[in-house]
Amino acid sequence: MPRSQKTTTTEITMAEDPNQTQTNESETETDSVCQCLENFTDCDLYKVTIFFQDRLEQAIEEAGMGVSLVLTYEEHFTGQEHQASGEKKVSELADSGEKAESSKLLFNLVMEKGAEARRAMWKSFVKMRQGVPKLSKILEEIEQQGPNMAHYITITEETSDIPNYLTDAQEQHKKMLCQQTGMLQLNTILLKEKIKISQLDARYAELTIISPVRHRKLVEHELLARGRDHEEWRELHLRRELEKIRADQLFRSCFSQDVSLVPAAHGNVVQLNSGCSTVVSGVPGIGKTTLIQKIVYDWATGKTYPDFQFVFSFKFRDLNAMNCTATLKDLILMFYPYLEKVVEELWRNPASLLFIFDGLDEFKDSITFPDAQTGTVPQSICMDPECRGEISDIVISLIQKKLLPGCSVLLTTRPTELQLLEKAEISVWAEILGFVGEERKEYFNKFFEDQTVAAAVFKHVEENEILYTMCYNPSYCYILGLSLGPFFTQSDRKQQQVPKTITQLYSYYIYNILKNHGREIESPRDVLLKLGEMAFTGVAEKKIVFRNEDLIKCDLQPSQFLSGFMLEISESNGSIQSVVYTFPHLTIQEFVAALAQFLTPAPGDIGKLLREAHSDKDGRFEIFLRFVAGLSSPQAARPLEEFLGPFLHQTTCRVIDWVKEKVEGQIGNTESETGKRNLLNTFHYLFESQNKTLAQNTVGSMERLQFGDSNSQKALFLSPIDCAVLSHAIELCHTIKQLDLRNCSIQYEGLQRLKPSLQKCHVLRLEGNNLGDSGVELLSVVLKDPKCKIKALGLADNDLSDSCTENLGSALSTNRSLEGLYLGYNKLGYPGVKLLSETLQNSDCEIQKLS
Known part of the structure; x- marks a missing residue:
């Protein structure tokens, strides 16, 4: 439109001055914590600062450049120091999105400046505490403990002195633990050798752990729930409601929910009042057991937890074999018999003991804690290490501080069993999120000895949104490494197409097993058909552990070939030894169950089976159905048909018809919301099938897609993997008149996955997605595309600041399609609006309305 006719409507809401709205209560809190900080000597304040370093760096990251600006204003930094330190710049790192690196650099600058700068930094924290939850929490802890905080830190950092009569026993114990935990055993079921042993330190990749644990309903399949919850955490993490916690901080009081520091009976020594009970939760394959192995190994080698004199680690899976009552003494000597002469001496100092119990979800006995409200005590309590009781009684008594009060306890469990611990006296709740960011790359670098191969595999994974999203889970990374490695190492595989869907990936996983074990049995097709029938029954009944009777029902017998697909776990029941079987991961069980549908000579009514599975409300068949759809694809079927023979054509046709029926x-x-979820699931089926003709015939004419809503409760949460699948569907459409993703929490990572298809949309609604300035930068690239068809773009309520207007203005100056731009409920101030206004006045853009 002609410049003289341009109209721009700008709505600006200026935030109130927080200093004018502070309550008397907050002023009192500020005065109190300031006085507490003033009372610290320079030495004490240094100790406190170092003690909280990790959390302070996270808080500085949240506060943005505020801390740096305050220090510059108060002349602790010069203007040049605010901008640069050597070759790296604090502000440039923050602006480029590397806020974590920026906060670390700023923290180090302050520490180098000395005591006066540290005091100024703490004063700036006090001023910012109301808007930064992490700062507020740290300051509350300091305020509660007062001068005792510095004394406590000194005590906890000192090594616990061990009596002379226990020195030899401890040395022997550490030596044995080093031997038990120093090597990592990997079940390489894709290779000819069953077990691959590597040094733990060489293979262990750091995991991200948060505190406290998130509360959620695991109604859906654990894989799906975890993926969505992972992205939900990202949203919470941006608001800094959750804190990262290192493995060596699991017993720190600052992460405790219910433990206070109190003066001891003599002197001013401060200590935890009666030990610490910590729970670490995480979904299958996320690394709970490996984390425990690393904790025990690091203690035994003197790297962590020097205040514990003895650490005892037990697996609930092993404790299941004890089909009798026992004492704590019996329990220790069963696994650590060499401590028989000194075990009774350990009771003298319970605070020096750590008991670890791994895998509560695998425990066969029930765990019931006393109800504080009703006063009921449903299970027996063991008050003494020589007291005999059930294993569950011993565990409960240790956690409840009835047995050896003062000792510490660490439990691991799947999230599904957390409700068992709701009434327990747990001090610290933590959750393993798995790999975040560069931790994924670290895993592959350690997985492959050849770093060229590691880089090639990771590059393929990183470029494939579906595979990359799986990589938060170490077990998926393991499967990816084993399955993708041969494509970059074996000459006969380098010419083949590398898998890009989950179905294709798992097809090659099974292909490798058949290649290495297929000659060990006359008819691998028959065995896989029977194995798949058993796997399907397990999926239907939510069963992952199978016994000999389950094999007999399906006419299966233990064999070397069968062991290529399933892990064998020994169980002991008194004098009787038995073996149970489980797939390496639930998704592998689901894949084998799906594969069986294509191998049966008499498929029956496969359509009926698919309809019944799809109608199940708890989502247990969701991944199974994706695999069924995926196996209808020639790319996924071809490698398996080499060993199993051709898939049943009739089944393939019926699966394709079913997918078509579901999409239409x-x-x-x-x-x-149910309708939105069902449509998204059908898009997943289409993606896995890789059937371009089917997809174009079903979604090609689709013009409107609505997964969002003005009511966030009615909008569908979309994870990055969902966004990648949605983008695939949109790219197959001729045109999209409206794509509604309001309040879908896609954030920047989801927007990245959608980027290839966004230019096809006429009306694009992205309100309430916390895209941030980096999201606008990405959208600006889309708007600059000459093929861009976007006419209306909704970006309200996306936490945008003035920083985004330069990119946005640059895009508007070249875009010729956009007519309406909606930016309300963001943090645009006068400078940003002024820049946009100047852009509109000095360019030939088509904007009719700017809100």
Whole structure:
């Protein structure tokens, strides 16, 4: 439109001055914590600062450049120091999105400046505490403990002195633990050798752990729930409601929910009042057991937890074999018999003992804690190490501080069993999120000895949104490494297409097993058919552990070939030894169950089976159905048919018809959240099938897609993997008149996955997605595309600041399609609006309305 006719409507809401709205209560808190900080000597304040370093760096990251600006204003930094330190710049790192690196650099600058700068930094924290939850929490802890905080830190950092009569026993104990935990055993079921042993330190990749644990309903399949919850955490993490915690901090009081520091009976020594009970949760394959192995190994080698004189680690899976009552003394001597002469001496100092119990979800006995409200005590309590009781009684008594009060306890469990611990006296709750960011790359670098191969595999994974999203879970990384490695190491595989869907990936996983073990049995097709039938029954009944009777029902017998697919776990019941079987991961069980549908000579009514599985409300068949759809693809079927023979054509055709029926039935039926979820699932089926003709025939004419809503409760949460699948569907459409993703929490990572298809949309609604300035930078690239068809773009409520307007203005100056831009409920101030206004006045853009 002609410049003279341009109209721009700008709505600006200026934030109130926080200093004018502070309550008397907050002023009192500020005065109190300031006085507490003033009372610290320079030496004490240094100790406190170092003690909180990790958390302070996270808080500085949240506070942005505020701390640096305050220090510059108070002349502790010069303007040049605010901008640069050597070759790295604090502000440039922050602006480029590397806020964690920026906060570390700023923290180090302050520490180098000395005591006066440290005091100024703490004063700036006090001023910012109301808007930064992490700062507020740290300051509350300091305020509560007062001068005792510095004394406590000194005590906890000192090594616990061990009596002379226990020195030899401790040395022997550490030596044995080093031997038990120093090597990492990997079940390389894809290779000819069953077990691969590596040094723990060489293979261990750091995991991200948060505190406290998130509360959620695991109604859906654990894989799906974990993926979505992982992204939900990212949203919470941006608001800094959760804190990262290192493995050597699991017993720190600062992460405690219910433990206070109190003066001891003599002197001013400060200590935990009666030990610490910590729970670490995480989904299958996330690394709980390996984390425990690393903790025990690091203690035994003197790297962590020097205040514990003895650490005892038990697996609930092993404790299941004890089909009798026992004492704590019996328990220790069963696994550590060499301590028989000194075990009774250990009771003298309970605070020096750590008991670890791994895998509560695998425990066969029930765990019931006393109800504080009703006063009921449903299980027996053991008050003495010589007291005999059930294993569950001993565990409960240790956690409840009835047995050896003062000792510490660490439990691991899947999230599904957390409700068992709701009434327990747990001090610290933590959750393993798995790999975040560069931790994924670290895993592959340690997985492959050849770093060229590691880089090639990771590059392929990183470029494939579906595979990359799986990589938060170490067990998925393991499967990816084993399955993708041969494509970059074996000459006969380098010419083949590398897997890009989950179905294709798992097809090559099974292909490798068949290649290495297929000649060990006459008819691998028959065995896999029977194995798949058993796997399907397990999926239907939520069963992952199988016994001999389960094998007999399916006419299966233990064999070397069968052991290529399933792990054998020995169990002991008194004098009787038995073996149970489990797939390496639930998703492998689901894949084998799906594979069986294509191997049966008499498929029956496969359509009926698919409809019944799809109608199940708890999502247990969701991944199974994705694999079924994926196996209808020639790319996924071809490698398996080399060993199993051709898939049943009749089944393949019926699966394709079913997918078509589901897509056509769901398009347009997105008013309810269930309807939105069902449509998204059908897009997953389409993606896995890689059937371009089917996809174009079903979604090609689709013009409107609605997964969002003005009510965030009715919007569908979309993870990055969902966004990648959605983008794939949109790219197959001729045109999209409207894509509604309001309040879908896609954030920057989800927007990255959607980017290839966004230019096809006429109306793009992205309100309430916390995209941030980096999201606008990405959208600006889309707007500059000459093929861009976006006419209306909704970016309200996305935490945008003035920093984004330069990129946005640059895009608007070249874009010729956009007519409406909606930016309300963001943090745009006068400078940003002024820049946008100047852009609109000095360019030939088509903007008709700017909100």
